[in-house]
Structure formats: structure tokens, C-alpha cells
Amino acid sequence: MHAYRTHHCAALDASTVGDTVRLSGWVHRKRDHGGVLFIDLRDHYGITQIVADSDSAALPVLEQIRVESVVTIDGTVKARTESTVNPNLPTGAIEVFARGATVLSAADELPMPVAGEQEYPEDIRLRYRFLDLRRETLHANIVRRTRIISDMRRRMEGAGFTEYSTPILTASSPEGARDFLVPSRIHPGKFYALPQAPQQYKQLLMVAGFDRYFQIAPCFRDEDPRADRLPGEFYQLDLEMSFVTQEEVWETMEPVIGGIFEAFADGRAVTPSGEFPRIPYDEAILKYGSDKPDLRNPLLITDVSSHFTQSGFGLFERIVGSGGVVRAIPAPGTADKSRKFFDEMNEWARAEGHAGLGYVTRKGGEFGGPIAKNHGTEGMEALYAALDLGPDDGLFFAAGKAPQAAKLAGLARNRIAEQLGLVEEGAFRLCWIVDFPFYEWDEEEKKVEFAHNPFSMPQGGMEALEGADPLSIKAYQYDLVCNGYEIASGSIRNQHPDLMVKAFELVGLSKADVEERFGGLYRAFQYGAPPHGGMAAGVDRIVMLLCGAQNLREVTLFPMNQRAEDLLMGAPSQAGLKQLRELSIRSTAEQPKATAPNAEKTVHPAAG
Numbered sequence: 096m097h098a099y100r101t102h103h104c105a106a107l108d109a110s111t112v113g114d115t116v117r118l119s120g121w122v123h124r125k126r127d128h129g130g131v132l133f134i135d136l137r138d139h140y141g142i143t144q145i146v147a148d149s150d151s152a153a154l155p156v157l158e159q160i161r162v163e164s165v166v167t168i169d170g171t172v173k174a175r176t177e178s179t180v181n182p183n184l185p186t187g188a189i190e191v192f193a194r195g196a197t198v199l200s201a202a203d204e205l206p207m208p209v210a211g212e213q214e215y216p217e218d219i220r221l222r223y224r225f226l227d228l229r230r231e232t233l234h235a236n237i238v239r240r241t242r243i244i245s246d247m248r249r250r251m252e253g254a255g256f257t258e259y260s261t262p263i264l265t266a267s268s269p270e271g272a273r274d275f276l277v278p279s280r281i282h283p284g285k286f287y288a289l290p291q292a293p294q295q296y297k298q299l300l301m302v303a304g305f306d307r308y309f310q311i312a313p314c315f316r317d318e319d320p321r322a323d324r325l326p327g328e329f330y331q332l333d334l335e336m337s338f339v340t341q342e343e344v345w346e347t348m349e350p351v352i353g354g355i356f357e358a359f360a361d362g363r364a365v366t367p368s369g370e371f372p373r374i375p376y377d378e379a380i381l382k383y384g385s386d387k388p389d390l391r392n393p394l395l396i397t398d399v400s401s402h403f404t405q406s407g408f409g410l411f412e413r414i415v416g417s418g419g420v421v422r423a424i425p426a427p428g429t430a431d432k433s434r435k436f437f438d439e440m441n442e443w444a445r446a447e448g449h450a451g452l453g454y455v456t457r458k459g460g461e462f463g464g465p466i467a468k469n470h471g472t473e474g475m476e477a478l479y480a481a482l483d484l485g486p487d488d489g490l491f492f493a494a495g496k497a498p499q500a501a502k503l504a505g506l507a508r509n510r511i512a513e514q515l516g517l518v519e520e521g522a523f524r525l526c527w528i529v530d531f532p533f534y535e536w537d538e539e540e541k542k543v544e545f546a547h548n549p550f551s552m553p554q555g556g557m558e559a560l561e562g563a564d565p566l567s568i569k570a571y572q573y574d575l576v577c578n579g580y581e582i583a584s585g586s587i588r589n590q591h592p593d594l595m596v597k598a599f600e601l602v603g604l605s606k607a608d609v610e611e612r613f614g615g616l617y618r619a620f621q622y623g624a625p626p627h628g629g630m631a632a633g634v635d636r637i638v639m640l641l642c643g644a645q646n647l648r649e650v651t652l653f654p655m656n657q658r659a660e661d662l663l664m665g666a667p668s669q670a671g672l673k674q675l676r677e678l679s680i681r682s683t684a685e686q687p688k689a690t691a692p693n694a695e696k697t698v699h700p701a702a703g
Contacts, residue, residue, distance in 0.1 A: 105141025384505020389579035430487035585630020
């Protein structure tokens, strides 16, 4: 017999009744029923109920141990009585009568519970992540993550892609965030950067003739905490294709991404491959108030500025007259809602940092509220007719400068739909957002900057870069969105060296700057670069959606906290003076006091 187990804890069923078995695992729960002890024994695969009574030599051993101790059980498989069968457990028709027990590792008193799914402080969960990972939902999420990634690889290979590994130690790249820098010991004063993305390398692979590349790529960004991204590192399904248009990228990747969602949807509806809507960026901002629209929400935003150019409601008239906009968000079927519902929406908008959210109520065709009173019944009826609203539909307004009004309208659209129960349940609704702006205005720096990927191809090419208003230029840039989350981003790339230089000149970089910062890519484009494009899909976000989790930490093995600290391993930590000297670095942070009698007290003169 094997030293530890003949079966795992989900393998036994009615067909094994009478068998002598050996199981090993963790003591999940203990229930003492007065001389009869029941233990749920857990391993990676599942749970088996163990029974010990006064006739069992295992009873004295099992009575003394704490939950989460690791034990080996020798025993006999018995059928449960009909009244004690557990239909929710794969092994619920049997139990194992323990004839012997060996403690392999005794557990101390637990700092947090493992059995059950109760909430527990995050700092404790992360400090004792090895215990947290034993909990059923988190453990299942991690297993599901692995299966999803395996499915990604299979589908990508089926679509003709080959996986290639790109370097981790590389040069700095402008991906929109700070780099993590790694000092070079053998090149004092110089640093490698951890890749924010394999962007330049995958383009170089296309220039090198590899045609279709993919990689489950680790990416590193020294960003401030964000709710939708883990601090420090994340993973993406990175890919690139040669000799393609953006339409071919979409047609290739819809079956891959859509297929992954369908495979792990567990009965939830998924937008069919080949039917992902393609929504221009400007239309998305207008209709949804966001370039990450949740299409489960049926509400649409409408620009109603023209209705208020001459209005008795002076505030909106002044906003429109000064170049602002008025956006309307319907609130269907709200005749039964009290004034409190509308006032609370206005208060919510103010709490979000906006001036407020105007509204009109309507019940049985009668309008209510200050806006309706001042705008007039005739004006309101014309507005409602234009929006195809009914006699019992309310209406909210976001007014101001276009970007701020769009943002508030988008947030209000989501909140209204949630409050009214309009969001489609149990569905994944995917769409492409296309035709992104190539440039944007940086208000802080008072200059034009790249809106997204600087290596994208501008629509109109050199003619647009030389003759058009930079802020009017669109890019062959696209995002894939699901349920309000951006899950992928990509573009057709700019593979012409002169076009590349011109694009960077418009943000203030010279040809010399381009050659210095992106020399490898710039040189490569001068030796025959095929038209190419691709995208990168966020593995963590896709897994989070498919697991129904609300936080990326619930689908990640060993995440950091929101302060970018690994509480389990104690990272980041201070380096010793010897390490710093070897790297020719002097730290400006206060160092811990030396405790060793011969601790080095000086830094190498060349440091710094």
C-alpha cells in the first residue's frame, strides 16, 4: 500500500464500499457526537467524511488534533444510511470508518478560518495566503484560472499561432506607466527595466518573419493602486500577426475570446463569435458615456443640447450657449418612484464630485420638477417625443463641458440601470470599441500626447500627420470590452520609419530621440517590415469575470495589497549595504541600524 494514500478525497463512491483504503489530507471540520467523531478530510480534489468511535484505534489520535492538521487515515469504506446521504458532495454516499490515524503535521491555532466563506480582514488573508488558498472558493478560482489559460493556449495554437518567450530584462518603454528598474551590477549606473508589455519585441518578431506570435506574458508596471489592476504585475494574452488588417485581427480573435467565454460560462449567455458589435469611440462616449460600455444595460444617453438653446430653464441655456452640452439619460417606468429616488440620484452625483444631476419626473403624462416647470410642457413633450419616452418615464440630465457631462452621464446610466433592475443577469456581452483618437491634449503639460499605444498606425498616414489637426486624427486602435471592463487592447502598427518619426515629432520628440529610445524597432523598420497588428487581452480580468469574482485578488495566487506590499514574503524589503555597494547604488532612504558587530558602515565611494 502507498505510504500516504490509495485514493484522493473525491475518488470514493458506492462502488468502493467494503474496500480498505488509505487517505491523506487536512482536517477540514470536526464534529463530536458524544463518543462518535466525524471528520471532513480535505485534499486538493475534494472531501471525504471520516468516522471514528470507541471501537477505533484512531479515535484518541483524532480527538486531540486541531483542524487543518495533516493526517493519514487507514480505514474501510462504508455506505451511509439513506437519511445521512449528502447529495451535494461527490463522496456523499459513503464514509470511511477509521481504523488507524497518523498525524503527519499538527496545526497550531489558526489566525483565520479555512472552513466556510466568511469575510475576513484582507491584511490577515494576504499575510496567511497559504491558508487563504485552502478556502473552497479561492482554491477553485485558482484551478479555474489554470484551466482558462490552458484553453487560451489550445485555441491560439488552433488558430495558427506559435508561443514565443520574450525577454524579462529589457530597456525602458513608454507604455504609459513607470517602469520597474533593475540595477546592473556589471554596468554601474545603468538599469534594465522589467517589461510593461512585450510590445517592441513582438513587433520585432513580425519583422523577423515569424508571422503569428502569442505568449501568456507577465507584465510589470510601477503604477499607483487601481481597482481594476493588481499592483506591480499582471498577465496578458499577448499576440501579433503579419499581413493583416484590423478586421482580420477581429475575425481571428472573436472565436478565440468568445470561445473561452463560452467554454467557462456555465450556462450564462455569451455574445456569439462573429457578432461582437463594433462601436466607434466617439459613439461610445456619446451613447454610453464611456469607452468601456456595459451592454447588459439597455439605457442609452442622448445629446439634447439643441432642445435647450432657447429655454425657460436658464442654467441649461447658458451652458449650451457657452459651448457646453446637455446629455439625457432615461429612467423608464419610474412613475411609482417617489421624489426621494430622484433627489438621492442628485445627491449621489454631488458625492461623485459633480455639480449635480438634473431630473424630470413624469406620471400619467404629467411632468414634474423644476426643469420641466421652467422648460415648459410643450418643450418637454417635444423632448420626450424625440427620445421616444412614455408617459411614466423619468429623465435625468448631465450638463457642462462635454468630457465632464459624458463622464457623469455614463456613471448615472450605470447607477440608474442598477437601481431599476434593468441590467441583464447571467450574461457576458462583448463588443469592440474602434477608431480611437491617436492623440489627446494633456491639460497639465499643455501639449499633445499619444492617447493610447504610440506604435499604432494613424488613419490617413503621413498626409494626416502633416496636414490635419492632431486631435482630429484617429488610430487603427481597438479595445475589446465585456460587461463594462476593457479586457483587451490592440492596434495595427506603424511600420514605416519616417511615419514613426513624424508621429513622435508631434508630441515633442525628435528623430534623434526616436533613434535613442526605440533604436531596435526603428532600425528594424528600415530593413523590410510587413504590415502587422495584434492585441493583448488581460488574463486576470477575463478570469475574474468568468469566476464571478469582484476583485482581482480572488483569482490570483499571491497578490500584493493596495500599497504594493507582499505581506506574506515581506516585499519590498531594504537591501543590505553590501548588496547596494555591489550595484553601485546609494539609498536615500533611512537604513535599519546594524546589529552585527562587523556590519559594514560605509558605502563604496563609487556608489551613487
